[in-house]
Amino acid sequence: MRGSRKLSLAIFQQPVLLFFILSLIILFAHIVACTAFAQTSSMQQPVVEQNYQPRSYQGQLEPDDGQWIRPAKDFASTRYSSLDQINAGNAKDLKPAFTFSTGMTRGHEAAPLVVDNTMYIVTPFPNNLYALDLTKPGAPMKWVYEPVPTPASQGVACCDIVNRGAAYDNGKIYYNTLDNQTVAVDAKTGQEVWKTRVGDINKGESMTMAPLVVKGKVLVGNSGGEFGVRGWLTALDAKTGKIAWRAYTAGPDKDVLIGSRFRPFYPQDRGQDLGVKSWPPDAWKIGGGGVWGWISYDPQLNLIYYGTANPGPWDAEARPGDNKFTSGIFARDPDTGEAIWFYQFSPHDLYDYDAVNENILLDLPIRGQTRRVLVHPDRNGYVYVIDRTSGEVLSASVFAPITTSRGVDLKTGELQYVDEKKPITGKVVQGLCPTAPGAKDWQPSAFSPRTGLIYIPHNHLCMDEEDLTPNYIAGTPYVGANVRMYDAPGGYGGEFTAWDPVEGKVVWTIPDHFPVWSGALATAGDVVFYGTLDGWFKAVDAHSGKLLWQFKTGSGIIGQPTTYKGPDGKQYVAILSGVGGWAGAIVAGGLDARDESAALGFAGVMKDLPKYTNKGGMLYVFALP
């Protein structure tokens, strides 16, 4: 700085040069002004990390017994297995070991669980639970449990009639049925231990999420943000199925379980009954904010973490205010349900940015200090690193193209929306990124302590709102904006990205024609697994992203890969194939009347998917020969 000032003083003594310099300054100022202007309507893109050096993880992970007892593997939700028989050198030799047809044609999003040499899989509606005996050749069926949910619940589910899986604890398998029942099934016999109805389809509620069992409590949440429900998280006694507590997302503090222990980091989240006051009168009663995603647990802090869905109705003008506590994250005490802190990723959500995505609990070096954080890739396009003791946002970095916001103010924690991209009835807004399914939807990431990277399956889409077009539901006409989604710049709809959570940068990324709608799995063999909507199950090198092996399954993949040590001591990798979900619904059939008219509009980017794959649920398990 000092050196350059001296230089300028010398230059200023020569008039011609001075004129030249002044012209340059004016030109430069002009360019800066133009760029600044352009940026308000331009696109934020992720930063690619040059000279990435693997940074092995210094924190502790849960001990690994080679089983897979809950969808996210451990309480920290790493989806990392310490099994290393399958490695970057031999993954090319992977072969199918056995398969199992579920006989169902809707989207298969569940994670195959493995406990005591038995594999458990939950199907989409009608939500059958199969137990397969891994000790016998071909893993024959041990038993099937059929909860027989009411068919009417199919009409209530938002985006295909999926189920994201079960959780094992203390001899029982727990999961949710589409018609709002949480069931406990004896893991050995397949006998129902208890069944509790926790929601009501007549109120538009359904259940698709996988429970988490913490300290004898089964934690479950509802879906149905698109149907005017009131979102909640409920804890059931694991032994009896009795409801222990229920925490609503919106409403008075006593319903949200906000009390004296509630200490949000940012002032905008503090105050009495914000779950009522940040809404028009009574609007919180149908305000959405379901809990249909992932829950993580930190045993040391004794806190659970989960995100809340978008507020309803979609028409944001009808609900002025921040609409707390939707599109944000809660930390709660699992024993009592009491809220400890809350942070809102997308206050007064305008774009269907649910905040239900996974929270990976890690201890990371941040600006020279080890911080207990959670890493959360949000639908709004940022990977957040948040201090999980306090709720302070430490960083928010772009991982997919964003035009709807300018960034996150780390001082105030506020998302900075771009005014000209705000949807207003009757006004056509174009070039919105991310789209309604977000930069990333439910599809969960994995973390490898060996590379220090998070592997994020995600979308790469933008959308335009077009003219108003007539629509109707059951005889009642209305108009909706016609939404058209399309690939973000680059001409592809999805990516599988290796992400450095410390630097907030992309290390490598693998583009895919379609959104990558499957979960990710990381292993100690430095092999990372994921699947694509056109049915490829892939193994890539955890360091470089190099494709090591791929297998074409019978249908598109939207499931969660898991791995386990079989009774023969071999490492196996399991995945459910069976296209569907919001993205694949166009194939799974019966789909969205509103694809072409209202805000769902996913069909535009998916319309060629039927050329690539067909429906049908099948379990695939792979191993080395």
Next chain:
Amino acid sequence: MYSPCLKFVAGFLLLVSAVGADAQTRELRVCADPDNIPFSSRDQTGFENRIAALVAHDLDARLIFIWQRMGRGFVRAYLDNGQCDLLVGIPQNYRPVLSTRPYYRSTYVFVARPAEPAISSLDSSTLHDLKIGVQVVEEEYTPPGEALARRGLQAAIVGFDTTGDGADSIVRAVADHKVDLAIVWGPLAGYFATKAGQQLRITPVEPEVDPSGLPFTFAISMGVRKGNLALRDQLEKILSQRAPDIRAILDEYGVPQLPLATPRDSDGVAN
């Protein structure tokens, strides 16, 4: 002397031709909601069931109802997949289908207790002091709800679900003083207002189109699979010939009806 024989022959021929005709009788497969009165019901007492029967009669077709809740996804699941051929009442130019010329036009209406001052406009200043029921269709407010929100009246809105068992709850809420006023799609309002146990006043919403472009009136057509021009043309002919009969059915159910635009104008969107 010949007559019994002739009679027999004639009868035999008639029988044969009837059987033959029956074997060839076309089917008209109509997608219909099993539980959505006044539109449609499994016991075929909805006005759309009655209109379907009339059309099937004129087409000389056997009427088959395919019962399906008309929530999201049903057009692709049923009409596009060929499980049914016809949707009886859809807004004109509804994109997923090929629509006929509209056969009636209705409007969102104010439903009020007769003792209260009359309100016909969304711009009425008295709206500020009222609790106003509006319908919520899945995640969206119906157009009057959005129009109220645009006028800063979010606080006045009380949302009501419109389908299934609770379809009449918004009208009952007016009668029961739970809200001061409701804005309801005409066919629902007209039908349930007669069943509310007390007289309710029904007034079309003004203006017909909100300055933002939101329409409050909708022309209703029949819908067939895209590309099925033959059926569309036959339906249009029948709808035109039977216009008085259809009007009579709609009147019977209390459906508020506005004049249809001339055919030339009716190609516009929504109304």
